[in-house]
Amino acid sequence: MSGPLVIGIGNALRGDDAIGLRVAAALRGRAGDNLRVHESNGDLTQLLDDFASTQDLVLVDAIVSGREAGEVCSFDLSRDPLPVEAQPNSSHVFSLAQVVEMARTLGRLPARVHLVGIEIGSVRTGAPMGEAIESAVDVAVERVHAHLRADPKDPTHA
């Protein structure tokens, strides 16, 4: 089994829904080969295969939860499902929340799983990402690193 894995999820043609992919690209650009970073459109089997390759997983995706657009928040999915009020809203086929719960049900969820969610505005086809969302990229990147730096044996592991 390989080391930590970050998966950015999104659709590059659906406005703010590109944020997961943008954060993944930024991580790859800064970390190079030192960090495994994948991009995904949310395909169920691809994600389940990726989950099987790590015990330390960080997911990055757009969310719609009533927060301010551009707000970055984290969810520990290692033991509990995503809170209902923060279910990711995307144009993906099988929602990320459903993929995670399917993995948990099938015994395929990594031991440590975090979601870095970025609150989005519009997912209009063809529109660029909003300014507030663009500004969230760096914050999301730092949040991902914070999750990866935290000691898994530390009970306060982020």
Next chain:
Amino acid sequence: MTSRTIEVDYLARVEGEGGMSVRIRGGKVEDVQLRIFEPPRFFEAFLRGRAGSEAPDITARICGICPVAYQMSAVHAIEAALGLEITPTIRELRRLLYCGEWIESHILHVYMLHAPDFLGYESAIHMAADHKDVVERGLALKKIGNAIVETLAGRAIHPINVRVGGFHRILPRHAFRELRAQLQEALGLAETTVRWCAQLDFPEFERDYELVALHHPDEYPFNEGRIISNRGLDIPIEDYGQHFREVHVAHSNALQCVHIDHGAYFVGPMARYNLNFDQLPDAVRQLAAEVGLEPPCYNPFKSIIIRALETYFAVHEAIRIIDGHRETEPAHVRGPIVAGVGHGCTEAPRGLLYHRYELDEDGNILQAQIVPPTSQNQGTIENDLREFVGLNVELDDEQLQWQCEQAIRNYDPCISCATHFLNMKVDRQP
């Protein structure tokens, strides 16, 4: 008499978002409206001014589940406009690519989206808790479908190896060795899927549909054929626009596709199956007979079995193509850039997908028209619901909603580019 209202923000397990409204008066259905699909108008506009060679890569992003279908309809249309003829090898490998997409899409639908309905589960996750082996079987099959697309086209989602004229690169036969072994395993999984689907409980529900599909005399259709129906339609794909149109219908706010002077029509697996059963390989027809599903079949709930049979066919077809694969050159054909109009009509997993492009003398797109299968089925789905609700009007709202969702999922509607949320409203009054 009493009044009831149910509001639901979304249709679960239909890709994207959607909804419906039902009005009942005195125990009788007065109106059913369904809006679950917004035609890809953005993409039609976005394509204008772009090179025709960009059409497959752009249109592939219309749908995350059936990008191959969009690519195939696009390349065939552009090639028709340019007068390009592909080689037999390219033709076969495009069929192989489509096999991968049918397997991916059909199996996702069967196991993750529709089977939970038949077994009384809220979702595939709830189903997986009790039937882990069943779900694992579905995931294994879907993965093999993904593998076909990834091997042939470089990426499982939004394939990158497809281009006007063929492929950027064709792999030699030995590169398919591992895939061939996976497909051998998939035969058993697909057959089990058919038998498993066939033993589900199906509502007794049939309507007199006009079924429309591609038809080819020598093969179960993917990319080529004439457009036929069970009511005598038999036209070349270039005549699509003379027979099918998006219209405003009096009882609906949404644009609906109609067969001109005929009305709503039905595209998708049940149409293909009824109209092309004789073109299926012996093994598939034999299995269909064993599970009691030889045509005619006009019960849309049994589309889940047909999707399983089409998956079984796709595995057989993929093996046949790989076993016959020899040539790698030319990977694509070229020709002069000319002005023209081209039509492409292929069988996406959900049914007929029509593209039309008008090119200028530089090969740039002047005008594009894309008519997806779910757009064509909206009228038929609405008519199904009108009758289905009438048969089940005594159910409480929650049960009625769930039954209607199951009925809509018969069509495996793809609304991944839906742009609006709709409320489900059951409005009952005395």
